[in-house]
Amino acid sequence: MYTVSMKSMRYTIKDFQGDFPDEASCLIWLKDYLYPDGIYCKICKKITPHHLMRTRKSFSCETCGHHVHPTAGTIFEHSSTPLTLWFYAIYLMSATRAGISAKQLERELGVTYKTAWRMFHQIRSMMGDDDDNLTGEVEIDEMYLHADPKKRSSVKPHESQVVFGMVEREGRAKVRHVNSSGVRVLVPEIEKSVDNSAVVYTDEHGSYKLLNRRGYEHNTVNHGERQYVVGRVHTQNVENLWSNMKRGIKGVYRHVDPKYVQAYADEYAFRYSHRQAPSMFWSLMSRIDNR
Numbered sequence: 001m002y003t004v005s006m007k008s009m010r011y012t013i014k015d016f017q018g019d020f021p022d023e024a025s026c027l028i029w030l031k032d033y034l035y036p037d038g039i040y041c042k043i044c045k046k047i048t049p050h051h052l053m054r055t056r057k058s059f060s061c062e063t064c065g066h067h068v069h070p071t072a073g074t075i076f077e078h079s080s081t082p083l084t085l086w087f088y089a090i091y092l093m094s095a096t097r098a099g100i101s102a103k104q105l106e107r108e109l110g111v112t113y114k115t116a117w118r119m120f121h122q123i124r125s126m127m128g129d130d131d132d133n134l135t136g137e138v139e140i141d142e143m144y145l146h147a148d149p150k151k152r153s154s155v156k157p158h159e160s161q162v163v164f165g166m167v168e169r170e171g172r173a174k175v176r177h178v179n180s181s182g183v184r185v186l187v188p189e190i191e192k193s194v195d196n197s198a199v200v201y202t203d204e205h206g207s208y209k210l211l212n213r214r215g216y217e218h219n220t221v222n223h224g225e226r227q228y229v230v231g232r233v234h235t236q237n238v239e240n241l242w243s244n245m246k247r248g249i250k251g252v253y254r255h256v257d258p259k260y261v262q263a264y265a266d267e268y269a270f271r272y273s274h275r276q277a278p279s280m281f282w283s284l285m286s287r288i289d290n291r
Contacts, residue, residue: 010278010279011278011279011281011282013091013095016087016088016091016281020084020087020088022084023082023083023084024052026083026084026086026087027052027057027059027070027083028052030070030071030074030076030083030288031050031052031059031068031070033285033288033289034070034288034289035070038050039059039061039068041061041063041064041066041068042066043061043064043066044061044063044064044066048061048062048063048064049061049062049063050062050068053067057069057070057071057076057083058070071083073289074288074289075122075123075125075126075288081111081115081119085109085111085119086119088108088109089105089108089109089116089119089120089123090123090281090284090285091281092104092105092108093120093123093124093284094279094280094281094283094284095280095281097244097248097271098244098247098248098251098252099248099252099253099267099268100252101120101252101253102116102117102119102120103116105119105120121260121263123284124263124264124266124267125263126284126287126288127266127267127269127270127284127287128266128270129172129173129174129175129266129269129270129273130172133193133194133195133198134166134167134168134171134172134174134193134194134195134198135168135171135194135195135197135198136168136169136170136171136198136199137168137169137198137199137201137232138166138167138168138169138194138198138199138200138201139166139167139169139200139201139202139234139235139236139237139238140164140165140166140167140190140194140200140201140202140208140235140238141164141165141202141203141235141238141239141242142162142163142164142165142178142181142186142205142207143162143163143165143242143245143246144161144162144163144181145161145162145163145249145256145261161177161258161261162177162178162179162180162181162185163175163176163177163178163245163261163265164176164177164178164181164185164186164189165238165241165242165269166189166190166193166194166238167237167238167241167272169237171273172269172272172273173238173241173269173272173273174193174269175241175245175265175266175268175269176189176193176262176265177261177262177265181205181207182207183206183207183209183210185207186207186208187207187208187210187211187214190211190214190216191214194216196214196215196216198216198217199216199217199219200216200217200218200219201219201220201221201232201233201234201235202218202219202220202235203220203221203222203223203235204220204221204222204223204224208220219232219233220233221233221234221235241268241269241272244268244271244272245264245265245268248268249264270284
């Protein structure tokens with residue numbers, strides 16, 4: 001049985017091909033992951049041995065013949081695409097820092113663009129952040145994604161797509177697509193996502209001035225005065241996240257429709273949050289049942 005904890009070294013394409021050479025190996029891994037203690041048969045009212053069916057993506061109870069479909073409730077449900085291609089798509093999306101486009105998936109997998117696009121968005125749906133608040137030292141910043149890069153210099157902030165980031169140093173990131181960078185939008189987002197015990201670092205954007213009143217220990221750097229680092233006070237980590245996100249969107253995706261900005265933001269936040277993981281592939285596979 002393959003488990004995330006077993007994968008403690010760098011996970012290469014050779015490892016992937018060895019683990020998942022065919023459809024049966026993918027189904028067996030999925031079954032073992034979803035039912036680590038064995039499959040409970042609803043008919044027999046107990047855990048019973050189940051055997052893989054040759055012509056269906058299911059396992060049959062040895063005693064009564066009742067079928068269990070491991071793909072139910074996962075991103076693979078109702079998909080006729082082989083699991084070998086799904087797993088490979090997950091590997092490809094986890095193996096790059098900047099992301100991979102649906103067009104590239106189409107070429108790599110040999111499927112239609114429509115199928116690649118659907119797989120792309122289904123896999124990304126597993127990349128949302130968890131519900132736990134950020135703690136410790138947290139850097140906060142906002143950036144603007146402009147619909148037309150050629151008009152970037154003339155676009156006003158309130159006409160832009162605002163992306164708001166909160167990053168733990170040495171830890172996780174949460175990124176939100178918000179309507180504006182105003183205090184009535186950003187402060188509630190901070191209160192929902194950052195624990196009140198956290199030490200918060202920002203620039204001097206006016207929307208953060210209320211954080212001390214809301215109980216946060218708040219430190220700032222003045223970018224307008226070319227002040228970027230004062231001891232431990234800086235926002236370099238969240239700015240690194242923005243740098244990766246901007247390069248990925250400009251170089252890989254080219255254009256992001258406003259209704260999908262949050263999905264793309266989740267992708268880059270996931271990559272940041274799992275940058276220290278031995279294998280981002282297994283980090284993503286551990287979310288198969290959590291979309």
